[in-house]
Amino acid sequence: MTDKILQVENLVVGYGGRPVLTDINVHVNNNEVLCLIGHNGAGKSTLLKSIFGLVPHEGGRIQFNGKPAVIDPRAMTMAGMSMVPEGRGVFPGMTVEETLSLGMWAAGVPENERAERTDWVMSILPVMKKFYRTRAGDLSGGQQQMVSIGRALLSRPRCLLMDEPSIGLAPKLFQDLCGPIRELQQKTGMSILLVEQNVKEALKISDRVVVMKSGQMTWEGLPEELSDNKKLMELY
Numbered sequence: 001m002t003d004k005i006l007q008v009e010n011l012v013v014g015y016g017g018r019p020v021l022t023d024i025n026v027h028v029n030n031n032e033v034l035c036l037i038g039h040n041g042a043g044k045s046t047l048l049k050s051i052f053g054l055v056p057h058e059g060g061r062i063q064f065n066g067k068p069a070v071i072d073p074r075a076m077t078m079a080g081m082s083m084v085p086e087g088r089g090v091f092p093g094m095t096v097e098e099t100l101s102l103g104m105w106a107a108g109v110p111e112n113e114r115a116e117r118t119d120w121v122m123s124i125l126p127v128m129k130k131f132y133r134t135r136a137g138d139l140s141g142g143q144q145q146m147v148s149i150g151r152a153l154l155s156r157p158r159c160l161l162m163d164e165p166s167i168g169l170a171p172k173l174f175q176d177l178c179g180p181i182r183e184l185q186q187k188t189g190m191s192i193l194l195v196e197q198n199v200k201e202a203l204k205i206s207d208r209v210v211v212m213k214s215g216q217m218t219w220e221g222l223p224e225e226l227s228d229n230k231k232l233m234e235l236y
């Protein structure tokens with residue numbers, strides 16, 4: 001087993017011929033939380049989408065668990081990757097129970113394992129039990145975010161991609177979510193690639209940080225190196 005669960009080399013991605021990621025090199029180790037930060041439009045979401053097979057790349061390569069990644073999110077899920085998309089991606093008309101069932105179907109979880117998987121996710125995010133039969137559209141932003149994270153965990157990923165989970169959440173709610181996520185990551189040895197604008201909270205649960213600017217990686221280091229706001233400003 002390689003110590004790098006994910007390796008991205010010389011990645012080039014664009015939309016309609018316009019380059020967005022020009023030469024990205026980044027890796028995620030087994031059992032670590034890597035925080036990816038950068039200003040709006042730097043290309044963070046595009047990077048996550050290309051890693052998860054939602055957006056094709058024009059150059060470079062992505063290796064996941066020692067194998068080339070494919071441009072097929074379902075295949076990537078089967079291979080052990082999962083994504084919490086920006087904006088949560090829950091269907092307002094579906095209850096939490098239905099959302100999780102659909103998620104398990106999409107992730108190819110065998111029918112006889114689905115009850116146990118649901119129980120496992122509920123044990124990580126127990127507050128979800130309270131709104132299990134509520135339609136996602138009737139939930140608060142924080143509750144919807146929990147559903148989105150719960151759904152991503154159902155496949156028991158080895159690597160979880162999270163795109164700005166704090167968006168639309170009160171800072172306290174995001175703090176409340178960070179604890180169980182870090183705990184789960186440490187318990188399972190899962191890796192997390194976390195894109196976050198709430199840098200202060202994100203750094204608290206991260207092992208390493210990369211900064212992205214205009215489609216390129218511009219800095220890599222430890223969270224404590226960014227505790228000084230001045231340094232952070234320089235890098236942005």
Ligand SMILES: Nc1ncnc2c1ncn2[C@@H]1O[C@H](COP(=O)(O)OP(=O)(O)OP(=O)(O)O)[C@@H](O)[C@H]1O
Nearest residue numbers: 015016020038039040041042043044045046047086
């Ligand atoms: N589907 C798309 N088609 C065309 N251009 C796109 C598309 N998605 C993103 N872009 C462009 O690619 C660039 C990078 O966007 P991206 O969303 O990856 O950045 P980001 O760092 O995640 O920004 P934010 O923090 O605002 O979410 C932007 O200029 C954006 O307008």
